[in-house]
Amino acid sequence: MRNFILGIVVAFVLAFVGVFFYFDLGLAPVATADKPMPMEAYFAKKALHARISRETPKRDVSGFTTADLVTGANVYQADCAFCHGLPNGTKSAAANGMFPAPPQLFTPDGMVTDDPAGLTYWKVKNGIRLTGMPGFRASLSEQQMWDVAALLARADKLPPEATSALKPAVVDPPDPPAANPSASSPAVTAPEWKDARQISPAELAKKLSGPAAGRPVVLQVGFKVLYEGGHVPGAIFAGPASTAEGAARLKTEAGKIARDKEVVIYCGCCPWEKCPNVHPAYDELRKMGFSRLVVLLIPQDFAHDWIGAGFPVQRGR
Numbered sequence: 422m423r424n425f426i427l428g429i430v431v432a433f434v435l436a437f438v439g440v441f442f443y444f445d446l447g448l449a450p451v452a453t454a455d456k457p458m459p460m461e462a463y464f465a466k467k468a469l470h471a472r473i474s475r476e477t478p479k480r481d482v483s484g485f486t487t488a489d490l491v492t493g494a495n496v497y498q499a500d501c502a503f504c505h506g507l508p509n510g511t512k513s514a515a516a517n518g519m520f521p522a523p524p525q526l527f528t529p530d531g532m533v534t535d536d537p538a539g540l541t542y543w544k545v546k547n548g549i550r551l552t553g554m555p556g557f558r559a560s561l562s563e564q565q566m567w568d569v570a571a572l573l574a575r576a577d578k579l580p581p582e583a584t585s586a587l588k589p590a591v592v593d594p595p596d597p598p599a600a601n602p603s604a605s606s607p608a609v610t611a612p613e614w615k616d617a618r619q620i621s622p623a624e625l626a627k628k629l630s631g632p633a634a635g636r637p638v639v640l641q642v643g644f645k646v647l648y649e650g651g652h653v654p655g656a657i658f659a660g661p662a663s664t665a666e667g668a669a670r671l672k673t674e675a676g677k678i679a680r681d682k683e684v685v686i687y688c689g690c691c692p693w694e695k696c697p698n699v700h701p702a703y704d705e706l707r708k709m710g711f712s713r714l715v716v717l718l719i720p721q722d723f724a725h726d727w728i729g730a731g732f733p734v735q736r737g738r
């Protein structure tokens with residue numbers, strides 16, 4: 422009996438020493454390209470499943486509308502595509518170098534269409550520890566997390582509106598340095614709004630997809646329903662400047678922006694020179710001292726000249 426107990430103790434000590442040296446001597450895999458540890462995948466999966474099956478919310482997402490899926494697609498485009506890829510897109514360099522690899526969620530092998538949406542929602546909300554999968558509970562709303570879960574549940578049969586929101590963004594090479602240094606100095610705001618500097622939708626979309634330093638602040642100075650229906654990604658709702666309430670909101674929002682920052686304003690309810698909002702907004706911002714004020718050229722309206730032309734759109738608040 423004594424020997425038996427001794428045997429057990431020795432076995433434990435040896436096992437402990439073995440594990441200690443395995444880590445201490447640098448035998449354990451730590452690079453993403455290393456082979457997995459013995460039973461690593463098994464334990465990781467087991468722990469994950471045990472936790473998730475306790476917490477997965479049940480929700481039928483088959484009733485989610487096209488608009489919900491488009492919201493999901495915009496979230497995906499902004500927060501997930503970098504690792505999980507787009508339909509027909511290629512894998513990013515980061516995705517190629519991760520362990521575990523992020524499944525490409527729009528390829529037949531990577532789709533999670535068989536998972537209940539609640540499972541995907543849980544993963545989006547909480548992330549998966551010790552993998553590259555971030556948790557989004559602090560950065561996305563409940564609705565956004567469900568919308569993206571619903572999108573992935575239906576990844577193989579999406580409505581065309583959602584698919585078109587998942588097109589790869591056109592990335593332009595950075596602009597070459599200006600040959601003439603004065604050409605890159607900030608344009609001075611014209612005193613007359615009719616002489617205002619103008620930017621075309623294509624030029625603005627290009628700037629917004631370019632390096633962060635070159636992106637202007639975009640203020641939507643139109644009506645709220647227009648803004649919620651779809652706006653330039655990242656645009657701030659500054660209120661219709663033709664109303665007293667809108668003008669007050671514009672002052673508050675603009676007050677937070679550095680005066681030498683390039684600011685693009687648009688409304689989009691109608692052609693820009695006829696618009697009731699762009700003109701007063703321009704005058705107000707000029708008074709506030711913005712030195713690089715630009716008006717987005719909208720020959721007809723936002724729906725036609727921006728959304729209809731296929732530029733990226735963000736919906737909701």
Ligand code: HEC
Pocket residue numbers: 496497500501502503504505519520521522523524531533541544545549552553554555557569570573
């Ligand atoms: C920085 C990279 C990265 C980003 C960004 C990212 N993920 Fe992940 N994701 C991963 C990795 C890596 C895994 C694999 C984890 C594993 O193997 O356990 C994963 C796993 C998943 C899974 C589980 C897939 C399966 O087959 O079970 C889902 C679903 C998922 N991610 C959805 C999303 C969504 C939705 C977003 C955006 C809101 C997102 N991820 C953003 C890296 C990322």
